[in-house]
Amino acid sequence: MRERTSSLNPLLELTRARVLEFVREPEAVFWVFVFPVLLALALGVAFRARPVEKLRVGVVGDEAGQVAAALRSAADLEVVPLAADEAEQQRRAGKLDLTLLWRGGESGETGVILRLDPTRPESRTARLAVGEALRETAPMRVRLLAEEPVTAPGARYIDFLVPGLVGLNLMGSGMWGIGFSVVVARTRKLLKRLAATPMRRSHYLLSFALSRLAFLVLEVAAVVGFGWLVFGVRVEGSLAVLALVCLAGAFCFAGVGLLVAARPQSIEAVSGWMNLVMLPMWLLSGTFFSYERFPAVTHAAIRTLPLTALNDALRAVMNQGAGLAATLPQVALLALWGLVCFAVAVRIFRWQ
Amino acid sequence: MSAGQSAEGALAPAIRCTGLVRRFGEVTAVAQVDLEVRRGECFALLGPNGAGKTTTVEILEGLQRQDAGSAELLGYRWGEGHDRELRQRIGVQLQDTQLGERLTVFETVRLFRSFYARGRGVEETIALVGLGEKRDARVGKLSGGQKQRLALACAVVAEPEILFLDEPTTGLDPQARLQIWSLVERFRGEGGTVLLTTHYMEEAARLADRVAIMDHGRIIALGSPAELVASLGAEQIVEFETAGPVPLERLAALPGVRAATRRNGTTTLSVAAIGEALPALLSEVNRWGVGIESLRTHQPTLEDVFIRLTGRALRDA
Numbered sequence: 001m002r003e004r005t006s007s008l009n010p011l012l013e014l015t016r017a018r019v020l021e022f023v024r025e026p027e028a029v030f031w032v033f034v035f036p037v038l039l040a041l042a043l044g045v046a047f048r049a050r051p052v053e054k055l056r057v058g059v060v061g062d063e064a065g066q067v068a069a070a071l072r073s074a075a076d077l078e079v080v081p082l083a084a085d086e087a088e089q090q091r092r093a094g095k096l097d098l099t100l101l102w103r104g105g106e107s108g109e110t111g112v113i114l115r116l117d118p119t120r121p122e123s124r125t126a127r128l129a130v131g132e133a134l135r136e137t138a139p140m141r142v143r144l145l146a147e148e149p150v151t152a153p154g155a156r157y158i159d160f161l162v163p164g165l166v167g168l169n170l171m172g173s174g175m176w177g178i179g180f181s182v183v184v185a186r187t188r189k190l191l192k193r194l195a196a197t198p199m200r201r202s203h204y205l206l207s208f209a210l211s212r213l214a215f216l217v218l219e220v221a222a223v224v225g226f227g228w229l230v231f232g233v234r235v236e237g238s239l240a241v242l243a244l245v246c247l248a249g250a251f252c253f254a255g256v257g258l259l260v261a262a263r264p265q266s267i268e269a270v271s272g273w274m275n276l277v278m279l280p281m282w283l284l285s286g287t288f289f290s291y292e293r294f295p296a297v298t299h300a301a302i303r304t305l306p307l308t309a310l311n312d313a314l315r316a317v318m319n320q321g322a323g324l325a326a327t328l329p330q331v332a333l334l335a336l337w338g339l340v341c342f343a344v345a346v347r348i349f350r351w352q
Numbered sequence: 353m354s355a356g357q358s359a360e361g362a363l364a365p366a367i368r369c370t371g372l373v374r375r376f377g378e379v380t381a382v383a384q385v386d387l388e389v390r391r392g393e394c395f396a397l398l399g400p401n402g403a404g405k406t407t408t409v410e411i412l413e414g415l416q417r418q419d420a421g422s423a424e425l426l427g428y429r430w431g432e433g434h435d436r437e438l439r440q441r442i443g444v445q446l447q448d449t450q451l452g453e454r455l456t457v458f459e460t461v462r463l464f465r466s467f468y469a470r471g472r473g474v475e476e477t478i479a480l481v482g483l484g485e486k487r488d489a490r491v492g493k494l495s496g497g498q499k500q501r502l503a504l505a506c507a508v509v510a511e512p513e514i515l516f517l518d519e520p521t522t523g524l525d526p527q528a529r530l531q532i533w534s535l536v537e538r539f540r541g542e543g544g545t546v547l548l549t550t551h552y553m554e555e556a557a558r559l560a561d562r563v564a565i566m567d568h569g570r571i572i573a574l575g576s577p578a579e580l581v582a583s584l585g586a587e588q589i590v591e592f593e594t595a596g597p598v599p600l601e602r603l604a605a606l607p608g609v610r611a612a613t614r615r616n617g618t619t620t621l622s623v624a625a626i627g628e629a630l631p632a633l634l635s636e637v638n639r640w641g642v643g644i645e646s647l648r649t650h651q652p653t654l655e656d657v658f659i660r661l662t663g664r665a666l667r668d669a
Binding site for chain 2: 189192193196197199352
């Protein structure tokens, strides 16, 4: 009998119990096993090892087609002829690693000027690749005339990053702020108590969207102000348009946050849902790197995500100085997301 | 409101429900409950935890839907276009609602006042429940009794016609309980109707004009506290423990004894004539040679009514 009782090792049993508890918690399994795989997949696709890492080079000028043709044989370059303003916009949006400007003159000084941000590794690689390609394949036709580094504010990675951080911040604070307070009120039965009053239920939900506006100014000012003071990140467009875009973003994520918080009955559950909704956008919506890195077929879908719309609009206003008209599609998309989520949330909201 | 409606409203009882049924899966929480609460009356649902009191009240408050039967408040049914008007006219205190801890007493009452078209002043309400000194204190810092008075303030800020109180004093110390009781009595004094649930028989006995005793989703007795106690036909309740068993039927047959029950080794006799019953009890116990270890007598209460009806006590049911 003694042997039989001692055959159970307490450490082993405790460990077994931990393992069982763990695998019986579906959310934990998701975060530990499924999530890292999804993360690796998404990042792997974004930074996939293409046959040869393609660097995007824009060519501008009268003989753009000729230059592009000359470089076409360089396997690691994706060469696209562009109009001057188009190229400038794409470069600022981080979608172009290098710009070639064609200069043709009667004096025979014909060739290209390289415009690049030497602080970007991709741009430096692209410079090397272009130089090599021109030497090897078309030494006679296209010459390198000069290099034009652009490290001026508006063209650096930090200029790309700050609008993305504003967008990310609007999403995160909206979702967490609303999700937590709604679910806490639900677990404390405060929602049920409120439902017993003549309070209009839509008023309760709208109050979250409105209270978000009170914090909006602070949140945006903090990130934009920091970028401006420390890194000299400028707002090229008007502050009024920036405010409108932020407003649309805050409203949109208030709606999404309410929808996510409409049913869950515990903080754990709502946290899981929040992460599930936000993480794809974290990865896909071009906060830290341009979503152009994902395969082209996915771009249309990625652009329908609210954070993508917000980031694109913020970059258009802050980096490219876009006006109201240029940001309207994104603002409309954000408003639509907000309205739909809000309407569904009102309908399915669990008051007790 | 038209004259016709107000005439109808004046005639209708405060609360009337018939054949109320509510099921949760296999469990029938409320099984065919009929009750009628008159205007200006204080009506108590008395019963142990899980008897279906809260479910019944929440159906009446319009927070849950019944599976069968009908419930009317002030002549109206829920879900027939009068919900907002009804909510304006009732005050609700739910079992264990926790109000936002980071708001102050004043901010909380002001928030609730804002939901109602009519009602009394915020300061006046705070003074009414005796929280004047705590006006600017955060809800999280209040004691249990103070929190419960704040909940009551939120329930009466609209000067409701019907006040629903679900276990208003559960977990409170005796002094805090007395404060709640006097507030309820004051509300009644101003003509308000009260429906309260409780598992404290003292609470029902003190506050209620009429009591419905609930168990397993049914009303098993209904009447004024005095009527219910009188239904026992007992002037005294005798409880005793003996060293050995004495057959219950022998005890029930003793002169002056109405009924005998036994639970956890304690025998309880409902006694109509204590002068006859006590000597007879002592000699019966002697005959069985077991000896009495302890013996108590008390005036019958609602608790004894519940024990007689269910064989269980309110608190351990």
